[in-house]
Amino acid sequence: MDHTSPTYMLANLTHLHSEQLLQGLNLLRQHHELCDIILRVGDVKIHAHKVVLASVSPYFKAMFTGNLSEKENSEVEFQCIDETALQAIVEYAYTGTVFISQDTVESLLPAANLLQIKLVLKECCAFLESQLDPGNCIGISRFAETYGCRDLYLAATKYICQNFEAVCQTEEFFELTHADLDEIVSNDCLNVATEETVFYALESWIKYDVQERQKYLARLLNSVRLPLLSVK
Structure with a gap:
């Protein structure tokens, strides 16, 4: 063995690992596997994982880690958020992408503002400025x-x-x-x-x-x- 060669290697797979992790979590969500929270808007139920939502939203983090009753609940009802906007926010949490259009921005921006998701809020504002x-x-x-x-x-x-x-x-x-x-x-x-x-x-x-x-x-x-x- 050539003793001048390194005897170890630190493989930086951060990007691939992050992508694989998000894809895996999203598949779990889509199949309602290991989900521990249901977000309900009217008759619509959105399955998710508390840890994923809390990682992108200070609002959800406070809800799931504070002294609010929702901390122990497996279902939370929203009355002041549009159903399509909440679904888009959850999709963003798992994929890092969000669809913004003239038809969606007026409900998406208030939802992102309420849930304190700054990146989505920023993109909504940039879209409106372009319009x-x-x-x-x-x-x-x-x-x-x-x-x-x-x-x-x-x-x-x-x-x-x-x-x-x-x-x-x-x-x-x-x-x-x-x-x-x-x-x-x-x-x-x-x-x-x-x-x-x-x-x-x-x-x-x-x-x-x-x-x-x-x-x-x-x-x-x-x-x-x-x-x-x-x-x-």
Whole structure:
């Protein structure tokens, strides 16, 4: 034997081992083998393993290791999570992949937020940011604010300001509250060719429900740089 050769080897099989482990656990889940928890949404039952769920979700970890009654239960009912979203979250826990689309993101993001699954939440926000257009940016901004997605909220707000001339023609614009509208038109980053654009946008918003909104006219006009308006 050549005594200059190493007498041992540490084989780094981390990637293959991780993949094999996940595949094995997922097969066990799919065949309902060694599962110790059932997540129920309505009539739908989702079998899983507590240790897998707890490893990806601080919410589940607290549920299964804390002093909550669910710690000893073999079945937990969810009433505030969409069934399809919860199934997608469980799939993610076992596969590391999650399907996000315009049809699923509005239920998936709140579920990921509640269950504190940051990677899925981040991907949902990135997807919504990629979908921004004049007709949905206000709605996405509100959605982001509701669930505390600050980066998405800032991106949506920036989009609104940069594309204000198109945004103010959309249905979402006319559904803004006076406070939200005031915040937008007073933003220093508002991108408009002339101040008339802002003035006519405010006028259109008020006319949309003149009885209710005319009382906000004076306050909103404070955000218009009146000296820059053309005299007509």
